[in-house]
Structure formats: structure tokens, C-alpha cells
Amino acid sequence: MSKxxxxxxxxxxxxxxxxxxxxxxxxxxxxxxxxxxQARSIAxxxxxxxxxxxxxxxxxxxxxxxxxxxxxxx
Numbered sequence: 001m002s003k004x005x006x007x008x009x010x011x012x013x014x015x016x017x018x019x020x021x022x023x024x025x026x027x028x029x030x031x032x033x034x035x036x037x038q039a040r041s042i043a044x045x046x047x048x049x050x051x052x053x054x055x056x057x058x059x060x061x062x063x064x065x066x067x068x069x070x071x072x073x074x
Contacts, residue, residue, distance in 0.1 A: 005049040006039040008032060010057060017042070040065075 004019035006026075015035035016025035026042070029035040036052060043050040043065045054060040 003046045003048050005051060006043045006046075007051045007053060008035045008039050009053045010055055 004021060007018045007020060009016050009018055011025060011028050013028050014030045015028070015032045017027045017029070017035050017039045018025045027035070027038055029038065032052075036050075039050050039052075040063065042048075043063070047066045049066065050063040051059050052061040052063075
């Protein structure tokens, strides 16, 4: 399994968890909170970043789970 940053993005059926660069969603959830929980778990396991998008598709929050001693802020 390749290590990809995990994105939580709006989806026609709710909220999707999608690896960076992936065409298809890993999973689709009814709520953004459920999608964030799954994406955070994947990001922790893979030691990558979690990027949470708002309803407009823009990144509104990020959370680093990598080994970088100086993770990006904001």
C-alpha cells in the first residue's frame, strides 16, 4: 500500500475519504465527522497528512501524522 495523504472531500452521497491522487474514494460516509475519523485513522497508520476540505472544496484544516519534526502550520 502506497503512502498517500488522506483527503476528506464533499461527495454526492455525503463525504468521501480519498487518498491524494486517487480517482476513486476509499469510502463514503453520511457525515463529515465519520469521514474524518476514518481518514485520521488511515493517516496515523500511514504516517501521512490529513487534509479536511469544506463544502466549497477548499482545504479548511490539516493535521500531520508523519515523522516531520516541523509539520506545516495552519
